Amino acid sequence: MDVNAFLDGFGLVTEPQNLLYCLIGVLIGMLIGVLPGLGPAATIAILLPITYSIDPVSAIIMLAGIYYGAQYGGTITSVLLRLPGEASSVVTVFDGFALAKQGKAGTALGIAAIGSFVGATVSILGLTLVAPLIAGWALNFGDPEYAALALLGVLLVATIGNGNKLKAMIAAAFGLLLATIGRDSFSGAERFTFGSLQLTEGIDFVVVAMGLFGVGEILYNLEERHGKPHVPAAVANIWPSRKDLKQSSGAIGRGSVIGFVLGVLPGGGAVMSSLAAYATEKRISKHPERFGRGAIEGVAAPETANNAAATSSFIPLLTLGIPANASMAMLFGALLILGISPGPQLVEERPDLFWGVINSMYIGNLILLVLSIPLVGIFVRILRVRPAILAPITALITILGVYTINNSTFDIFVMIVFGLIGYLMKKVGFEPGPMVLAFVLGSIVEDGVRRSMLIFDGDPTGFFTRPISGTILAAFVLVALWPAAKAMLGRRKAATVAEAPAERDNVDTPTR
Amino acid sequence: MRTTTHLLAATAGVAALALSACGVSNTTGGSGDGEEYPAGNVEMYVGASAGGSSDLISRAVSKGLSDELGASFPVINQEGANGALAANKVAKAEADGQTIAIQNASLFAITPLAVSADEATDLGDFDVVQGVSRDDYVMVTGPKSGFKTLDDIKAAKKKVTYGTTGVGTGAQLSCGLTYGSAGVDAEAVPFDGGAPALTAVLGNQVDTACIQVGEAIENIESGKLTPLSVFGPERVDYLPDVPTAKEQGLDVEVAQYRFMTVPKGTPDNVKDAIAEAMQATFKTEEYQAFNKQNSLTPMEISGDEVVTQLEADKKRFADLVEQYGLNLGAS
Numbered sequence: 001m002d003v004n005a006f007l008d009g010f011g012l013v014t015e016p017q018n019l020l021y022c023l024i025g026v027l028i029g030m031l032i033g034v035l036p037g038l039g040p041a042a043t044i045a046i047l048l049p050i051t052y053s054i055d056p057v058s059a060i061i062m063l064a065g066i067y068y069g070a071q072y073g074g075t076i077t078s079v080l081l082r083l084p085g086e087a088s089s090v091v092t093v094f095d096g097f098a099l100a101k102q103g104k105a106g107t108a109l110g111i112a113a114i115g116s117f118v119g120a121t122v123s124i125l126g127l128t129l130v131a132p133l134i135a136g137w138a139l140n141f142g143d144p145e146y147a148a149l150a151l152l153g154v155l156l157v158a159t160i161g162n163g164n165k166l167k168a169m170i171a172a173a174f175g176l177l178l179a180t181i182g183r184d185s186f187s188g189a190e191r192f193t194f195g196s197l198q199l200t201e202g203i204d205f206v207v208v209a210m211g212l213f214g215v216g217e218i219l220y221n222l223e224e225r226h227g228k229p230h231v232p233a234a235v236a237n238i239w240p241s242r243k244d245l246k247q248s249s250g251a252i253g254r255g256s257v258i259g260f261v262l263g264v265l266p267g268g269g270a271v272m273s274s275l276a277a278y279a280t281e282k283r284i285s286k287h288p289e290r291f292g293r294g295a296i297e298g299v300a301a302p303e304t305a306n307n308a309a310a311t312s313s314f315i316p317l318l319t320l321g322i323p324a325n326a327s328m329a330m331l332f333g334a335l336l337i338l339g340i341s342p343g344p345q346l347v348e349e350r351p352d353l354f355w356g357v358i359n360s361m362y363i364g365n366l367i368l369l370v371l372s373i374p375l376v377g378i379f380v381r382i383l384r385v386r387p388a389i390l391a392p393i394t395a396l397i398t399i400l401g402v403y404t405i406n407n408s409t410f411d412i413f414v415m416i417v418f419g420l421i422g423y424l425m426k427k428v429g430f431e432p433g434p435m436v437l438a439f440v441l442g443s444i445v446e447d448g449v450r451r452s453m454l455i456f457d458g459d460p461t462g463f464f465t466r467p468i469s470g471t472i473l474a475a476f477v478l479v480a481l482w483p484a485a486k487a488m489l490g491r492r493k494a495a496t497v498a499e500a501p502a503e504r505d506n507v508d509t510p511t512r
Numbered sequence: 513m514r515t516t517t518h519l520l521a522a523t524a525g526v527a528a529l530a531l532s533a534c535g536v537s538n539t540t541g542g543s544g545d546g547e548e549y550p551a552g553n554v555e556m557y558v559g560a561s562a563g564g565s566s567d568l569i570s571r572a573v574s575k576g577l578s579d580e581l582g583a584s585f586p587v588i589n590q591e592g593a594n595g596a597l598a599a600n601k602v603a604k605a606e607a608d609g610q611t612i613a614i615q616n617a618s619l620f621a622i623t624p625l626a627v628s629a630d631e632a633t634d635l636g637d638f639d640v641v642q643g644v645s646r647d648d649y650v651m652v653t654g655p656k657s658g659f660k661t662l663d664d665i666k667a668a669k670k671k672v673t674y675g676t677t678g679v680g681t682g683a684q685l686s687c688g689l690t691y692g693s694a695g696v697d698a699e700a701v702p703f704d705g706g707a708p709a710l711t712a713v714l715g716n717q718v719d720t721a722c723i724q725v726g727e728a729i730e731n732i733e734s735g736k737l738t739p740l741s742v743f744g745p746e747r748v749d750y751l752p753d754v755p756t757a758k759e760q761g762l763d764v765e766v767a768q769y770r771f772m773t774v775p776k777g778t779p780d781n782v783k784d785a786i787a788e789a790m791q792a793t794f795k796t797e798e799y800q801a802f803n804k805q806n807s808l809t810p811m812e813i814s815g816d817e818v819v820t821q822l823e824a825d826k827k828r829f830a831d832l833v834e835q836y837g838l839n840l841g842a843s
Contacts, residue, residue, distance in 0.1 A: 139715030188627050320711075323707050330562055333563045345734050406592070
């Protein structure tokens with residue numbers, strides 16, 4: 001690493017003009033993050049014409065700010081309204097919404113903001129120090145590795161739920177089935193499209209998630225609260241207590257590392273990272289039964305991980321010229337328009353831009369943290385709004401959000417159908433989480449396996465002989481057999497387990 | 513934010529109008545039927561998501577059109593079915609030039625070879641107004657593959673894998689025809705777009721890949737990828753040392769090109785206004801720099817010439833695919 005270039009980059013960022021663009025970028029990002037649907041990629045596309053007229057470094061600093069700023073905003077709707085705006089915040093909903101219901105929305109959002117800041121900062125440090133190294137490693141990650149990792153993910157999905165394991169499996173299986181809708185990307189054949197051109201690309205994740213979580217929750221609440229007087233939720237404590245911080249510190253630390261490592265992988269890295277971080281916390285927790293009922297670690301871990309992953313997804317773009325997701329593709333396009341080709345030569349050809357953008361992220365994240373805290377106080381007031389007013393507004397947000405993804409009214413109807421499914425699932429005790437996550441992972445598993453088989457020329461032993469995929473598959477076997485092993489150990493430690501429930505009650509009592 | 517963009521575009525538009533007041537009177541004065549074009553915002557559909565080359569080209573042309581014609585030309589992304597959904601929007605729109613789209617040749621010439629007949633988009637639903645640019649494909653290989661030239665591949669002892677950007681794309685056709693006509697035992701590995709295909713060939717997951725020049729050029733210039741062949745009618749300006757497939761004795765000529773379409777039956781004065789504004793855009797330095805930066809070769813031919821080439825390509829591809837027994841999809 002060239003220390004002078006790095007310091008010059010810092011000098012560049014602290015110029016007032018660049019600071020201003022950084023602030024504008026993160027502010028816009030945060031606001032669009034709050035609105036589900038209109039994502040950072042679309043926003044960058046809309047703002048692209050502005051970049052013609054400003055300095056390239058300032059332009060990219062602003063556009064990058066939109067991207068990571070949106071990661072902060074996305075948490076807010078997940079926690080308050082049960083609307084995950086993107087796949088990587090689905091797991092945040094489990095404990096985040098539970099905390100909000102207990103009147104601890106402020107704690108959840110506060111911890112999420114702190115975790116996001118720490119995760120992003122750790123990731124930027126990684127980006128500063130080891131970007132080229134880790135980029136080379138990411139290239140060894142081919143389809144067999146993705147297939148193995150996503151398979152492990154599906155297994156984790158079935159275990160992170162809190163209710164009935166069998167019901168979680170059924171929901172996950174349904175999610176896998178949904179993932180097969182659309183044109184088969186290997187043969188061009190139509191699958192479950194019923195002759196509809198709109199279904200050829202499959203169903204968008206946001207449409208499914210908004211329907212199952214958001215609309216499903218609205219419908220359920222309408223029935224649940226009908227006739228009952230409205231009791232506004234207490235939203236007193238915005239700052240997380242020292243106890244909360246202490247409780248989440250481990251989760252934030254582990255989430256940062258998991259997010260950074262998985263985020264480098266182009267395609268699916270962010271989803272896998274939040275899922276893996278959540279599953280890790282639940283697995284190592286002494287009281288896994290708290291998860292899904294308002295465990296603060298359950299918010300801290302995935303939020304830290306997805307921000308760390310969002311930041312490390314800059315690595316493939318800046319060092320290899322590979323955009324890891326739609327927003328990165330948009331930034332790639334923006335760089336081209338500004339006359340800069342992202343790729344292996346970027347750091348030598350344009351050190352000002354490379355270090356300017358990276359260093360702007362240190363500052364951008366600091367701005368986001370400072371902005372988040374007072375905003376949390378404002379946002380949590382949403383929960384005081386009467387359901388009769390809040391529900392239609394939420395419905396409007398979901399409809400607008402879903403429409404903006406693809407300018408398609410068809411998607412709105414698909415979302416409403418999923419809303420009904422979500423409502424029925426909740427009535428009969430199925431959780432939507434496993435279904436949505438399996439839906440996201442399903443296509444990664446399928447594409448990975450089928451592409452691997454083409455590469456291996458039909459020989460499945462290749463999955464086990466490649467070092468990385470072999471290791472992941474070994475982990476898969478361990479995780480699958482873990483419950484059995486734990487049951488055996490459990491019998492021996494029966495005495496210690498007995499203390500657990502008492503402690504749990506302490507932790508779960510909402511502090512009002 | 514939308515409002516801001518529109519405001520900006522409108523301001524730019526007003527400025528352009530004021531500057532080119534005499535120029536505009538020429539365009540509309542000749543037609544004499546009193547209809548002003550454009551009447552308000554013109555929706556420009558793109559059959560791909562934001563960020564890809566189709567999207568960026570539409571945005572570059574949209575900016576030029578707003579400057580020339582003094583209205584806003586918002587780009588609307590309608591991703592799906594290789595662009596068939598966006599095509600549908602334009603085909604079904606009123607033929608007044610208020611709904612237009614820059615479309616890809618592959619949707620008309622290659623995709624029909626890969627999908628069922630009722631899904632194929634019909635060129636007869638559109639009037640082609642103006643050609644835009646050509647986007648060439650290049651076959652690349654990683655340093656660890658052991659291949660340096662196309663001849664090395666022809667002499668390969670094992671089955672060769674090749675990454676493509678998906679089913680029914682020019683990348684699939686160009687690589688497939690190369691291996692088919694060279695008689696090499698090869699396996700296609702379709703990826704979901706150019707970026708994952710590039711990742712796979714960089715990481716030596718596949719032996720070779722066919723991708724668009726703009727996506728590969730940085731890695732070619734830095735020596736991380738070896739270019740083996742391009743597939744245009746002549747060499748690509750941006751990769752002057754890379755021979756075409758034809759030069760290397762293979763009958764393969766595939767390129768992606770894009771052109772402006774309007775619904776069938778749009779009045780001639782509207783089509784002329786769009787074509788003239790596009791030609792004026794092509795002359796701007798900004799647009800030319802955009803082409804260069806994205807490794808695009810101008811193909812600014814008339815709409816009729818585009819149609820002739822499309823028909824010829826469609827027939828030629830179908831014949832070649834049959835001759836070499838290629839299976840592009842499940843048609």
